Amino acid sequence: MSEKTSSDPLHDLELKISLLLRGGILFSGVMLLLGWLWVWWEKGDVIGTFTQYDPQPLMESLHWSLVMNDRALFLSFLGLILLVSLPVVRVFLTAVLFVKQKDYKLAIAAFAVFFTLLGSFLLGIEL
Amino acid sequence: MLELLLLFTAIGAGFLGALLGIGGGIIIVPVLTLLYNVNIRYAIAASLISIVATSSGAAASYLRDSLTNLRLAVFLEVGTVSGAIVGFLIASYIKAQFLFLLFGVFLLFSALMMLRKREEHRSVENHPWAAALKLDGVFPNERGEKISYKVQNVPLGLFVMFGAGILSALLGIGSGIFKVLAMDGAMKLPIKVSSATSNFMIGVTASASAGAYLLRGDIRPEIASPVAVGIIIGSFIGAKAMVKMPAQIIRRIFVVILAIVSIQMIYKGLS
Numbered sequence: 001m002s003e004k005t006s007s008d009p010l011h012d013l014e015l016k017i018s019l020l021l022r023g024g025i026l027f028s029g030v031m032l033l034l035g036w037l038w039v040w041w042e043k044g045d046v047i048g049t050f051t052q053y054d055p056q057p058l059m060e061s062l063h064w065s066l067v068m069n070d071r072a073l074f075l076s077f078l079g080l081i082l083l084v085s086l087p088v089v090r091v092f093l094t095a096v097l098f099v100k101q102k103d104y105k106l107a108i109a110a111f112a113v114f115f116t117l118l119g120s121f122l123l124g125i126e127l
Numbered sequence: 128m129l130e131l132l133l134l135f136t137a138i139g140a141g142f143l144g145a146l147l148g149i150g151g152g153i154i155i156v157p158v159l160t161l162l163y164n165v166n167i168r169y170a171i172a173a174s175l176i177s178i179v180a181t182s183s184g185a186a187a188s189y190l191r192d193s194l195t196n197l198r199l200a201v202f203l204e205v206g207t208v209s210g211a212i213v214g215f216l217i218a219s220y221i222k223a224q225f226l227f228l229l230f231g232v233f234l235l236f237s238a239l240m241m242l243r244k245r246e247e248h249r250s251v252e253n254h255p256w257a258a259a260l261k262l263d264g265v266f267p268n269e270r271g272e273k274i275s276y277k278v279q280n281v282p283l284g285l286f287v288m289f290g291a292g293i294l295s296a297l298l299g300i301g302s303g304i305f306k307v308l309a310m311d312g313a314m315k316l317p318i319k320v321s322s323a324t325s326n327f328m329i330g331v332t333a334s335a336s337a338g339a340y341l342l343r344g345d346i347r348p349e350i351a352s353p354v355a356v357g358i359i360i361g362s363f364i365g366a367k368a369m370v371k372m373p374a375q376i377i378r379r380i381f382v383v384i385l386a387i388v389s390i391q392m393i394y395k396g397l398s
């Protein structure tokens with residue numbers, strides 16, 4: 001049952017991708033923290049206003065924060081966008097990795113995940 | 128002051144989550160809805176953001192332990208991500224009360240699952256799909272030797288993953304419990320491999336619905352930021368403190384709390 005194995009190049013490359021991802025998560029975490037503290041400093045507690053569900057689409061919120069020069073809110077939203085995009089980038093890089101390894105079946109699976117992720121994001125846009 | 132308090136609550140949730148090996152979502156959604164009176168849809172969306180942050184940030188650690196089956200994770204993500212799309216669509220059409228009910232039932236189920244003892248499996252034969260996609264693998268045991276394992280019931284596993292994706296998007300949870308059920312229950316993977324592979328997949332599953340919720344406007348930085356930052360800090364401290372804490376006792380206390388909170392969630396759903 002037991003055997004000695006050599007190091008797996010796919011595993012090593014994926015580890016590099018994941019370390020890159022960790023850096024991105026930390027960076028977006030810092031953006032979220034700074035943005036939130038800034039918003040909180042300027043507006044105080046607003047959590048009480050979220051008892052009722054009244055969503056404002058992301059594009060509108062971004063546009064609004066630019067028009068009103070609300071840099072704190074803009075920074076927070078940028079942090080959120082970066083955070084949510086990072087796993088999508090990871091899946092894309094993994095798919096490329098499978099192609100480079102000529103492992104086409106798994107590459108198709110990874111690209112399927114990638115495009116499904118993109119599709120799911122588009123569902124959030126109300127046309 | 129409430130938002131600062133929320134940051135500390137999230138640190139506590141992350142700490143407890145890391146200590147008990149569960150996601151923060153199971154704690155943060157009831158806390159936001161029952162204590163802070165935040166609308167459940169905002170709570171679910173904020174919870175998903177924290178799951179993306181913690182799971183993606185920890186992915187490198189799971190890989191470094193050589194327990195994660197990367198090929199299997201990528202294949203099963205097809206199921207979880209498509210399930211998350213369905214979950215997002217269902218969530219858009221059902222009432223908030225039903226989300227409370229569903230969450231309450233999920234909490235009860237989670238409490239029961241936390242009490243069960245997981246059995247170690249070792250499959251000797253691959254399912255044809257596992258053989259074709261080379262989904263079997265090796266993992267290191269305590270002595271550092273590499274132990275090989277096979278993968279069974281791949282279609283059933285994929286189907287359960289689809290369900291896990293639906294629940295993740297609906298309730299703002301990582302669905303680790305269901306992923307692990309699919310992997311060690313149906314696919315007969317070793318416990319360590321299924322736990323590590325499940326944790327590795329959670330971030331991608333959560334990002335599918337988190338992206339949709341973010342674009343629709345359900346994710347508000349005023350709630351999501353302190354929750355995500357707090358859970359990242361809490362889970363970091365929790366992972367460090369894990370060896371020094373009486374995890375079994377905390378686990379039993381937490382199961383009781385979970386059962387009480389589940390009744391509160393069900394009651395809120397019915398009222």
